[in-house]
Structure formats: C-alpha cells, structure tokens
Amino acid sequence: MIRKKFYDKVTQEGIKKAHSDGVETIWDRLEAQQPQCGFGQLGLCCRNCNMGPCRIDPFGEGPSKGVCGATAATIVSRNLVRMIAAGAASHSDHGREIALAFKEIAEGELQRYEIKDQAKLKQVASKLEVDTNREIKQIAEDVAKIALLDFGKQDEKILAFANAYAPESLKKLWKSINVAPRNIDREVTESMHRTHMGVDADHFNLSLQGIRTALSDGWGGSLIGSEFSDVMFGTPQPVQSYANLGVLEEDKVNVITHGHLPILSEKIVEAAEDEEMIELAKSKGAAGIVVAGMCCTGNEITMRHGIPTAGNFLQQELAIVTGALDAMVVDYQCIMPSLVDVADCYHTKIITTSEKAKIPGAEHIEFYPQQADEIARKIIKRAIENYPARAKDKIKIPSEKMDGIVGFSVEAIVEALGGSLNPLIEAIKKGTIKGIAGIVGCNNPKIEQDKSHIEVAKELIANDILVVGTGCWSIAAMKAGLFKLEGAELAGESLKTICRQLGIPPCLHMGSCVDNARILAVISAIAETLGVKTSDLPVAGAAPEWMSEKAVAIGTYFVASGIFTVLGNTPPILGSVEVVKLLTKDIEKVIGGKFAVESNPHKIAELMLRHIQIKREQLLGKRG
Ligand code: SF4
Ligand code: MSK
Numbered sequence: 001m002i003r004k005k006f007y008d009k010v011t012q013e014g015i016k017k018a019h020s021d022g023v024e025t026i027w028d029r030l031e032a033q034q035p036q037c038g039f040g041q042l043g044l045c046c047r048n049c050n051m052g053p054c055r056i057d058p059f060g061e062g063p064s065k066g067v068c069g070a071t072a073a074t075i076v077s078r079n080l081v082r083m084i085a086a087g088a089a090s091h092s093d094h095g096r097e098i099a100l101a102f103k104e105i106a107e108g109e110l111q112r113y114e115i116k117d118q119a120k121l122k123q124v125a126s127k128l129e130v131d132t133n134r135e136i137k138q139i140a141e142d143v144a145k146i147a148l149l150d151f152g153k154q155d156e157k158i159l160a161f162a163n164a165y166a167p168e169s170l171k172k173l174w175k176s177i178n179v180a181p182r183n184i185d186r187e188v189t190e191s192m193h194r195t196h197m198g199v200d201a202d203h204f205n206l207s208l209q210g211i212r213t214a215l216s217d218g219w220g221g222s223l224i225g226s227e228f229s230d231v232m233f234g235t236p237q238p239v240q241s242y243a244n245l246g247v248l249e250e251d252k253v254n255v256i257t258h259g260h261l262p263i264l265s266e267k268i269v270e271a272a273e274d275e276e277m278i279e280l281a282k283s284k285g286a287a288g289i290v291v292a293g294m295c296c297t298g299n300e301i302t303m304r305h306g307i308p309t310a311g312n313f314l315q316q317e318l319a320i321v322t323g324a325l326d327a328m329v330v331d332y333q334c335i336m337p338s339l340v341d342v343a344d345c346y347h348t349k350i351i352t353t354s355e356k357a358k359i360p361g362a363e364h365i366e367f368y369p370q371q372a373d374e375i376a377r378k379i380i381k382r383a384i385e386n387y388p389a390r391a392k393d394k395i396k397i398p399s400e401k402m403d404g405i406v407g408f409s410v411e412a413i414v415e416a417l418g419g420s421l422n423p424l425i426e427a428i429k430k431g432t433i434k435g436i437a438g439i440v441g442c443n444n445p446k447i448e449q450d451k452s453h454i455e456v457a458k459e460l461i462a463n464d465i466l467v468v469g470t471g472c473w474s475i476a477a478m479k480a481g482l483f484k485l486e487g488a489e490l491a492g493e494s495l496k497t498i499c500r501q502l503g504i505p506p507c508l509h510m511g512s513c514v515d516n517a518r519i520l521a522v523i524s525a526i527a528e529t530l531g532v533k534t535s536d537l538p539v540a541g542a543a544p545e546w547m548s549e550k551a552v553a554i555g556t557y558f559v560a561s562g563i564f565t566v567l568g569n570t571p572p573i574l575g576s577v578e579v580v581k582l583l584t585k586d587i588e589k590v591i592g593g594k595f596a597v598e599s600n601p602h603k604i605a606e607l608m609l610r611h612i613q614i615k616r617e618q619l620l621g622k623r624g
Pocket of ligand 1 (some may be wrong): 046047048049050051052054066067068069070075197198258528
C-alpha cells in the first residue's frame with residue numbers, strides 16, 4: 001500500500017477488511033499505476049491528431065515541439081482547456097436534464113414531479129425579468145424557455161442566467177476581455193474546436209476560452225441545475241443529518257444512491273418510504289429500509305430531507321465492503337467502474353440508471369422521469385429481494401457516524417441572519433468575521449483522505465473565517481463534526497460568539513458540486529451591497545483534494561469571478577512555465593482572481609488567510 005495511515009479511521013478499517021476479503025481498492029490500483037506517466041503529469045503529451053501522439057521533453061534534451069510545431073505552452077493550455085470543457089459539459093448536461101424535466105412539469109407533461117417551491121420560482125423569474133403576476137404554470141414555462149435557450153441561443157449576448165445573476169462589475173469585466181459566456185453548449189464546442197489540431201496555438205487566447213467555458217458552467221449550467229432543483233424539490237433549509245458508513249444498518253435493507261442527479265434520488269427516497277415496500281422488506285426478514293447517499297447525490301438528498309450520507313468519493317467501494325449493502329443505485333459522474341468488481345465479492349447489486357452511464361457487469365434499469373415512481377419502486381424491490389443473499393460472515397458495518405446540520409442554501413443563510421446578509425457584512429467590516437472561505441471538491445487517493453479538507457477548514461475557522469462549502473468536502477466536514485453546533489468550539493472567539501448567537505455551525509454546508517453557484521451568489525450579493533468588486537472582498541477558495549475535471553471548471557469559474565483559489569494538488573500544467581505564470585500570477589490583472597497550488601494543508605490555509613488579510617486591509621482602508 002502507498003498509504004498506511006488514514007485520517008478517517010472508518011476508511012482505514014474498511015481497507016483492512018477489503019484486503020482480508022481479497023478485494024482490491026482504489027489505493028491498490030493507484031499503487032499499481034506507479035510511476036505514473038511524467039509527460040501526463042506535466043501536461044506535455046498531445047494526441048489531438050494522428051500525426052502524434054507527441055510529447056515534449058521537459059529537460060530540453062528531446063523534442064521541444066510536436067510534429068505540427070505545437071509548443072509546450074500550446075499543448076499544456078490545450079489540454080487544460082479540454083479538461084475545463086469536460087467539466088463544464090458534465091455539470092451543464094446535468095443542469096440541462098433538470099431544466100428539461102422542469103419544462104415538462106411546467107407544460108403539464110410530467111406529472112410525477114411538482115413545483116414544490118413556488119416562491120423560489122418567482123424569485124428566479126423576477127431576476128430574469130419574467131412577469132410574476134401570472135399563473136405559476138405560465139411563469140414556469142417562460143423561465144424554462146429562457147434556461148433552455150441559454151444552452152442553444154446563437155447570438156453573441158451573455159447568457160440570460162449569467163446576466164441576471166452576476167454582479168455588474170463582473171459582467172463589465174468579462175465583456176471587456178471577451179469572455180462573457182454566450183451559450184453553454186457553444187462554449188464547450190468552441191473549446192473542442194479551438195483545441196483541435198491546427199486551430200488555436202496561443203496559450204493566452206486558449207486560456208481565455210477556458211475561462212469563458214468555465215463561466216458558462218458556473219453562471220450557466222450549474223446555476224440552472226441548482227435553481228431548478230430548488231424549485232422542483234424544495235430549497236434546502238437547515239436539517240439534522242448523519243454521515244459515514246455507520247449510517248448503514250445491519251438489520252435493514254441498505255440502499256445507497258450515488259452520483260449527482262436529484263431527479264432519480266428524490267424518487268428512490270420516496271419509494272423506500274412507501275409502506276408497501278417496507279412491508280415487503282419485513283417479509284424478507286429485514287426491519288426496514290435505509291436509503292443513504294454517496295458523493296453529491298448524498299448532498300442533494302441530505303440537504304433537502306436529512307437523509308444520511310454514507311461517505312464521500314473514496315468510500316464508494318468501502319460501502320460495498322461492509323457486506324451489508326444490498327444495492328448501490330448510480331446515475332452519473334464520479335462512479336468508479338470498479339464497483340462491479342468489488343460487488344462481485346459480496347452480494348451487492350450495482351444498478352445503473354442513465355443511458356449515459358452504463359458499466360459492464362452492472363444491472364441496468366433505465367430511469368425515465370415519466371415513469372419515475374414505478375422505476376424507483378422496481379429498484380427498491382431489487383434491493384429488498386437481494387437482502388437474503390447477504391453472506392453473514394462478511395458483514396461488518398463500522399459503528400462510526402457523525403451528526404451535523406446541513407442545508408444552508410443562500411435563502412437559509414439569509415434567514416439565519418434575520419432576513420438579510422447585512423449582519424454578515426457588518427461582522428466582516430467589524431472584523432468579528434474576518435472573511436469567507438469556500439472549500440470545495442473531491443477526494444483523491446494521492447492525498448490522505450479528508451485530511452486537507454478538515455485541516456484547512458479547522459485552521460480557517462480558528463482564525464475567525466466563516467467556511468462554506470460543497471461537494472465531497474462537505475461530507476468530510478460532516479464526518480469530522482464541523483457541521484455540529486459544537487464545532488464552533490474550534491472557532492476563534494468572535495466567530496464562536498456569532499455561531500452561538502445565530503445557532504449555526506462554523507462551517508456551512510451549501511450543497512453538491514453543482515451548487516457552487518450558491519457560494520457565488522453570497523459573494524456577489526456582499527460585493528454589490530458594499531459597492532465593490534468580488535475581487536476586492538476578503539474571500540478565498542480552495543479545492544484541497546480535487547480530482548475531477550468538474551473541479552477544474554469550478555476552480556476556473558471561481559478565479560474568473562474574482563476569487564483567489566488554492567488547488568491542493570497540481571493540475572497537469574507544470575510542463576509550461578508560461579501557462580503556470582499566467583494562471584498563478586498574470587491572470588489576476590486580467591480577471592481579478594488567480595490560482596495557487598499548495599499541497600500542505602497548513603500552507604493552504606496560510607495562503608488563504610494572507611490573501612483575506614490583504615483584501616481586508618485594502619477594503620477597509622478604501623472605505624475609510
Ligand atoms: Fe502532435 Fe500536433 Fe497532432 Fe498534437 S496536434 S498530436 S502536437 S502533431
Ligand atoms: S461528487 S466531482 S468527487 S466533489 Fe460531486 Fe465529489 Fe468531486 Fe465527484
């Protein structure tokens with residue numbers, strides 16, 4: 001094993017059990033991959049045409065250009081833009097799926113779902129300047145139309161959603177450097193076009209298109225996904241929940257929903273609560289049914305229903321290793337194909353549900369929103385029928401689970417503050433809260449699971465920084481008790497006092513990885529109230545354990561929204577000094593934010609604290 005020590009003891013025990021059961025895990029496969037390709041790590045290989053693959057020698061002894069003449073800067077930036085495009089495409093395709101379902105609900109074509117939060121719909125509509133003094137159906141139809149046009153309109157204007165939600169100062173800046181996103185699909189397509197052999201070779205120009213594509217995600221596809229999910233399933237409100245593998249129960253049928261799409265998981269939750277299903281489970285000898293989430297589907301259902309979360313990205317295999325998981329239902333993104341191999345050693349059924357994400361060896365039950373209830377019940381039935389197939393001697397569920405409060409949507413934060421963001425702004429001005437940090441992103445087996453997520457957050461709250469976050473960071477924070485009210489004991493004196501007064505934890509759960517738009521909304525509202533740019537605020541971001549291409553898109557739209565962002569592991573860009581310099585230094589003058597790369601959690605926190613301190617001094621000095 002590469003790593004012997006794990007921050008989360010549940011993971012440590014899970015790996016031990018996996019090995020004694022003869023199961024290979026992600027850490028074993030990482031070890032088998034060593035040494036990983038140096039050209040790949042530096043971003044210096046290109047296979048964008050069949051004159052290649054080409055690679056550049058980073059030591060200057062071998063080739064310095066690809067067959068076509070592409071330099072290191074061209075190849076590195078093209079590869080990076082492709083990562084951003086893939087990340088933006090993934091988030092935005094998820095957003096599109098939600099928007100399409102919403103359109104059908106609005107048109108009365110999809111009766112299996114409803115508009116649960118009409119007030120939120122009106123709020124979205126008025127931002128988009130849609131007349132709200134009409135029937136809900138009419139408002140919904142118009143809002144859906146605008147959202148879907150953002151995926152396909154052919155004019156040069158900024159996305160309607162970005163236009164409605166982004167602060168004026170950001171929009172002005174984006175327009176001035178020609179990175180205002182025009183059409184979500186178009187930006188992804190143009191990124192693929194520009195990175196085709198023989199198109200854009202200028203690393204700066206390519207990076208601008210990367211920025212435009214990321215913005216089409218953060219202020220477009222992801223934002224649409226979050227807003228419509230709230231309208232359809234309810235805007236999250238603080239709710240008590242639990243996290244870690246200890247949420248599984250030995251005497252119950254255990255079902256995990258894993259992936260990202262709430263259209264599916266909402267129905268799985270409903271089906272598992274159905275009396276008929278519970279009776280069926282009892283008839284098989286189980287005491288009931290447990291539904292738990294994993295990764296961002298976990299975030300979606302925990303923040304709306306308090307459904308427990310079994311774990312974050314690196315725990316997906318280990319959930320099966322408990323021997324007590326009867327079905328893992330997956331949609332898309334962050335689902336490892338290895339689940340099928342792990343499940344082979346136990347009785348777990350892996351059920352794929354999206355035509356976009358099939359895994360050889362898994363059972364495929366395709367999910368259609370039009371038959372959502374029947375399909376969800378069919379899936380739950382499969383899990384129940386599988387309960388008796390458990391091998392009793394292989395069952396070992398860790399006892400650890402941690403409670404906490406989840407579901408701090410923007411609306412919930414405003415409510416906790418008594419109706420507006422002003423108390424937060426005042427606290428920032430006074431210095432009782434020194435700044436805000438957004439921590440997001442995945443786990444990565446190259447990094448000790450959860451360690452950076454937790455240590456960075458702890459150090460920030462100890463310095464009176466309010467921490468908000470999403471994605472697999474949230475699950476790490478929850479497991480570590482940072483979403484408990486008592487978590488405030490770890491905060492600095494003034495943050496602790498505020499948390500006690502408001503009855504909030506020092507770290508706030510803002511949702512899944514599409515929900516970073518919520519963080520942007522809070523930051524934008526503060527900047528607009530203060531009459532400053534987002535880049536003037538004492539705010540910083542971090543993705544300490546990122547691994548996915550979506551995280552690259554997120555980091556890029558944070559930076560392009562004026563936020564200094566620290567990456568906890570190096571993206572494949574070190575092969576070009578020009579690209580490194582651009583992204584970690586020069587880009588700040590262009591867009592207001594920049595990246596830093598740092599793996600040591602204490603240094604990550606230090607970088608964020610230093611940035612926040614400088615911005616505080618500038619802001620307060622500027623404001624006299
Ligand atoms: Fe090589 Fe250029 Fe083709 Fe890339 S695009 S594989 S660098 S010839
Ligand atoms: S699930 S993208 S590992 S946060 Fe959204 Fe977690 Fe990262 Fe997937």
